[in-house]
Amino acid sequence: MFTAADFIPKTYSSTVENGNFEWSAPSNIALVKYWGKKDNQIPANPSVSFTLNKCKTVTKLAFAKKENQVSFSFDLLFEGKPKEDFKPKIRKFLERIEVYLPFLKDYHFTIDTQNTFPHSSGIASSASGMAALAMNFMSLEKLLNPEITDDYFYQKASFLARLGSGSACRSVKGNVVVWGTQKNIKGSTDLFGVAFPYTIHENFQNYQDTILLVDKGEKQVSSTVGHDLMHHHPYAYSRFVQAHENLDQLTAIFENGNVAEFIKVVESEALTLHAMMMTSMPYYILMKPNTLQIINTIWKFRNETNVPVCFTLDAGANVHVLYPENVKEKVLQFIQDELVGFCQNGQYICDEIGAGAIAL
Numbered sequence: 374m375f376t377a378a379d380f381i382p383k384t385y386s387s388t389v390e391n392g393n394f395e396w397s398a399p400s401n402i403a404l405v406k407y408w409g410k411k412d413n414q415i416p417a418n419p420s421v422s423f424t425l426n427k428c429k430t431v432t433k434l435a436f437a438k439k440e441n442q443v444s445f446s447f448d449l450l451f452e453g454k455p456k457e458d459f460k461p462k463i464r465k466f467l468e469r470i471e472v473y474l475p476f477l478k479d480y481h482f483t484i485d486t487q488n489t490f491p492h493s494s495g496i497a498s499s500a501s502g503m504a505a506l507a508m509n510f511m512s513l514e515k516l517l518n519p520e521i522t523d524d525y526f527y528q529k530a531s532f533l534a535r536l537g538s539g540s541a542c543r544s545v546k547g548n549v550v551v552w553g554t555q556k557n558i559k560g561s562t563d564l565f566g567v568a569f570p571y572t573i574h575e576n577f578q579n580y581q582d583t584i585l586l587v588d589k590g591e592k593q594v595s596s597t598v599g600h601d602l603m604h605h606h607p608y609a610y611s612r613f614v615q616a617h618e619n620l621d622q623l624t625a626i627f628e629n630g631n632v633a634e635f636i637k638v639v640e641s642e643a644l645t646l647h648a649m650m651m652t653s654m655p656y657y658i659l660m661k662p663n664t665l666q667i668i669n670t671i672w673k674f675r676n677e678t679n680v681p682v683c684f685t686l687d688a689g690a691n692v693h694v695l696y697p698e699n700v701k702e703k704v705l706q707f708i709q710d711e712l713v714g715f716c717q718n719g720q721y722i723c724d725e726i727g728a729g730a731i732a733l
């Protein structure tokens with residue numbers, strides 16, 4: 374069993390003065406949702422997600438050894454321009470991970486980052502962003518300690534990303550990633566995301582995710598606040614039990630390829646996530662009228678055509694439309710005909726399952 378202490382390095386065998394790396398990391402969409410956490414970003418229940426392919430953050434990290442080694446020093450560029458308001462989040466991240474990367478104060482860093490999706494789309498960039506940054510830091514650690522194995526590299530990258538933003542730990546690997554200890558999933562752990570270790574039926578290969586942008590505004594209630602409201606939540610215990618059960622069901626479904634059963638679990642998880650928000654104290658609603666319009670239109674289309682298309686939601690109003698690759702044309706036509714009108718400025722993003730972070 375892993376513990377956090379396994380990621381504290383003992384000594385480094387090499388030295389390095391300066392250099393740079395570049396990594397891309399994708400966003401991910403949870404099927405069984407992580408909602409509620411313990412200290413140190415330990416999830417209250419296990420979750421599983423599809424790693425996406427096109428919605429990515431690309432981050433370049435330049436580093437140079439410095440004289441003063443008592444404080445962090447970094448510049449942050451977003452789309453090529455200095456971005457002061459992102460810095461406190463990065464500083465907090467560095468503070469959290471310093472014990473695992475004791476070289477962080479030895480260098481001045483320039484972090485140059487951009488997203489492949491519009492920043493104002495309401496798509497969370499924290500998962501892809503924290504994962505891309507963690508990959509870069511691991512590349513530097515590997516220069517300092519060339520002996521580390523590939524397994525360690527990816528596990529620790531996910532471990533670090535988790536400390537930046539919980540769901541970011543599922544953005545390091547593809548295509549289906551489990552995070553959180555689940556007794557029936559070998560190797561699953563609360564500390565980092567692992568590639569789903571069992572057979573995945575061909576029905577789920579190249580699964581499609583079209584993200585309908587319903588509301589691109591800032592969320593009224595952040596995920597941090599939402600997770601916190603699961604403490605003392607009247608339904609928390611049964612929700613956490615249910616997440617384990619749903620993950621067991623999905624494990625069987627991934628193997629047997631039953632898309633109808635997949636749809637039941639995935640849509641129920643999405644609505645349960647939002648039900649937790651509506652039954653928190655204080656209570657709140659992140660769905661918008663058009664979120665419900667889209668859900669109802671998908672249900673009607675599915676009933677009438679038997680095309681196995683379904684939805685999921687993250688902590689916001691946007692809708693992820695999920696479907697197998699072999700019905701792609703039909704579903705894209707349906708989206709054009711019946712759903713685009715519910716999207717803000719008619720905007721949506723076509724994505725699909727992907728392989729995880731890539732060194733550029």
Ligand code: PMV
Pocket residue numbers: 402403405406407408420497499538539540541596597600646687688
């Ligand atoms: O990683 P966070 O703290 O932004 O929380 C993400 C929570 C959900 O997106 C709603 C669910 C999930 O598992 O990704």
